[in-house]
Amino acid sequence: MRPTIARSIGVAFLAAFVACSQDGRAATDASAKAAQPAQSAGAPLFRDAAQTAPAPEAQVPVQVSLAPLIDKLKPAVVNISTTTVVKHPQVRGPSQKRQRSPHGGPQGGPQDDDEFQDFFDRFFGGRPGPEMPEEFHGSSLGSGFVISPDGFILTNNHVVKDATDIVVRLSDGSEYKAESVGRDPATDVALIRLAKPPKNLPTVVLGDSDAARQGDFVLAMGSPLGLRDTATLGIISAKHRQELGIGAGGTYDDFLQTDAAINPGNSGGPLFNLRGEVIGINTAIVSPQMGSGIGFAVPINIAKAILPQLREKGKVTRGYIGVSVGELTRDLAQGFKLPPDQKGALVQNVVPKGPAAKAGLEAGDIIVAVNGKPVESRGDVTRTVALIPPGQKAELTVLRKGAKKQFAFPVAQRPEEEAIARGELGGEQQGEQQQSGNQSPKLGVTVADMTPEIARQLGFEGPAQGVVVTEVADGGPAQRAGIRPGDVILELNQAPVKRSQDIAGEIKKLKEGDIALLRVRRGDQAIFVAVPVGGTR
Numbered sequence: 224m225r226p227t228i229a230r231s232i233g234v235a236f237l238a239a240f241v242a243c244s245q246d247g248r249a250a251t252d253a254s255a256k257a258a259q260p261a262q263s264a265g266a267p268l269f270r271d272a273a274q275t276a277p278a279p280e281a282q283v284p285v286q287v288s289l290a291p292l293i294d295k296l297k298p299a300v301v302n303i304s305t306t307t308v309v310k311h312p313q314v315r316g317p318s319q320k321r322q323r324s325p326h327g328g329p330q331g332g333p334q335d336d337d338e339f340q341d342f343f344d345r346f347f348g349g350r351p352g353p354e355m356p357e358e359f360h361g362s363s364l365g366s367g368f369v370i371s372p373d374g375f376i377l378t379n380n381h382v383v384k385d386a387t388d389i390v391v392r393l394s395d396g397s398e399y400k401a402e403s404v405g406r407d408p409a410t411d412v413a414l415i416r417l418a419k420p421p422k423n424l425p426t427v428v429l430g431d432s433d434a435a436r437q438g439d440f441v442l443a444m445g446s447p448l449g450l451r452d453t454a455t456l457g458i459i460s461a462k463h464r465q466e467l468g469i470g471a472g473g474t475y476d477d478f479l480q481t482d483a484a485i486n487p488g489n490s491g492g493p494l495f496n497l498r499g500e501v502i503g504i505n506t507a508i509v510s511p512q513m514g515s516g517i518g519f520a521v522p523i524n525i526a527k528a529i530l531p532q533l534r535e536k537g538k539v540t541r542g543y544i545g546v547s548v549g550e551l552t553r554d555l556a557q558g559f560k561l562p563p564d565q566k567g568a569l570v571q572n573v574v575p576k577g578p579a580a581k582a583g584l585e586a587g588d589i590i591v592a593v594n595g596k597p598v599e600s601r602g603d604v605t606r607t608v609a610l611i612p613p614g615q616k617a618e619l620t621v622l623r624k625g626a627k628k629q630f631a632f633p634v635a636q637r638p639e640e641e642a643i644a645r646g647e648l649g650g651e652q653q654g655e656q657q658q659s660g661n662q663s664p665k666l667g668v669t670v671a672d673m674t675p676e677i678a679r680q681l682g683f684e685g686p687a688q689g690v691v692v693t694e695v696a697d698g699g700p701a702q703r704a705g706i707r708p709g710d711v712i713l714e715l716n717q718a719p720v721k722r723s724q725d726i727a728g729e730i731k732k733l734k735e736g737d738i739a740l741l742r743v744r745r746g747d748q749a750i751f752v753a754v755p756v757g758g759t760r
Contacts, residue, residue: 268530269370272430278498289442293454296499298394298425299369300492302446303378305386306362366445366492367391368427368501374420377526378491379506380406380413389415394452397421405533409475411506412526414533427493430500432479432522435459443483443505445492457483464519465602475606478519479503485518494520528610542611543637545577546570547748548601551589554753558740559589560625567591567622568601571750582632584621586742586749587717592620608634665730665756666739667699668692668706670723681711689713689744690723704754706743713749714742730756
């Protein structure tokens with residue numbers, strides 16, 4: 224068991240994000256128990272602040288004490304303890320050694336596997352004995368909060384993942400068995416339910432995390448380090464913290480950042496505003512070795528959107544339109560002849576025969592709104608589309624060559640496993656191509672016409688289009704923009720490129736400081752890259 228979970232926060236520095244369960248264990252079982260207890264017909268799953276009269280907001284620091292607010296909220300905050308059982312892997316005896324593969328390890332695996340196995344054969348006789356139990360029992364602590372009188376509790380996925388037993392302790396000290404109803408690893412949200420809930424169970428009110436503002440006071444409650452009924456005060460330090468890698472791959476990250484003290488054991492606990500409404504689920508912190516006062520919470524609006532699916536199906540099915548999108552940088556905006564402060568997400572690729580392709584979307588379109596909600600980043604598109612149930616319509620507003628267009632079409636179900644192939648041409652395959660290249664000093668690249676031989680080396684099937692980059696000048700504009708040898712330039716300033724002369728002719732029209740908008744194929748993907756012509760920025 225590990226006390227922390229390391230997470231990567233960005234390129235400039237490496238920080239570890241600590242999942243706030245007491246042990247922070249990672250587990251391997253991806254399946255979710257989908258127990259579906261009956262619920263009274265027509266009864267809402269949770270109390271929504273939008274449907275109730277707003278409570279007055281507590282005043283800080285003018286108010287003398289937050290004790291009345293904490294006393295009101297504390298009964299609905301719970302401590303969650305879990306038990307996991309890990310079976311000991313079957314160990315071979317000396318007579319059961321596997322054959323070593325030509326690659327050095329057993330059955331093609333690393334050679335260390337045999338050395339590891341030899342250790343067990345030597346000291347444990349190849350099978351579990353008194354010194355090595357056949358299964359290991361682990362435990363962890365976390366927090367949660369009651370959202371309905373019939374015992375539904377919201378918490379983090381990592382708090383209850385792989386749990387064989389779940390025990391919930393209320394603020395009055397009473398304990399109840401609970402079962403997992405649904406889990407969503409992508410957002411780290413889980414729904415559990417008390418097996419035999421008591422009468423008059425206190426509940427929280429779920430607020431509106433979109434309405435929270437940077438600087439708003441917040442109250443974190445839970446059981447840090449097993450210390451039940453702990454409350455800490457802070458503010459919303461920032462919103463929309465994305466791509467932190469805390470969830471499954473970070474695809475749906477959109478965290479609230481807070482300086483309210485959060486520690487291991489707080490995971491799954493509520494983050495309240497001063498009206499006593501839950502606006503977030505405390506999820507992770509920056510490792511104390513790297514910093515302090517930096518915690519993250521899943522916005523409650525994300526949880527509210529997936530709660531019905533967790534209750535009914537035990538998992539979340541997401542919408543999919545079949546596009547890959549990138550950030551619209553200032554250079555890209557200039558390349559598309561848009562204002563430098565234009566917001567939106569750039570469509571890099573459209574999946575053939577996918578929903579978006581059938582509707583007429585094209586690479587180079589700028590998505591500025593989805594279902595009327597403005598798009599400010601590529602994450603906005605991914606998260607908004609994901610919450611549209613498959614079969615329902617998505618309404619997209621896009622900019623195409625400066626003109627606004629509307630598209631409406633039904634979304635499909637997002638594939639459960641997403642694999643994006645990223646191919647790259649190795650340097651050894653480019654040596655002969657550099658002799659007959661067409662140099663573009665303004666961009667800092669040398670390109671060559673596409674030939675059947677080059678297309679085969681690049682792994683293209685069928686007729687290949689574009690020109691191949693054979694050399695990139697060190698420190699030149701193209702290198703700084705991320706262009707690599709082996710990239711295939713398909714378009715320049717949204718005009719198709721068929722020969723190397725097309726590049727030279729178009730670049731002559733551009734002056735220093737202009738943007739050359741390239742559409743580049745790299746492996747199986749095509750992306751837009753903005754290259755300042757001859758620039759040093």
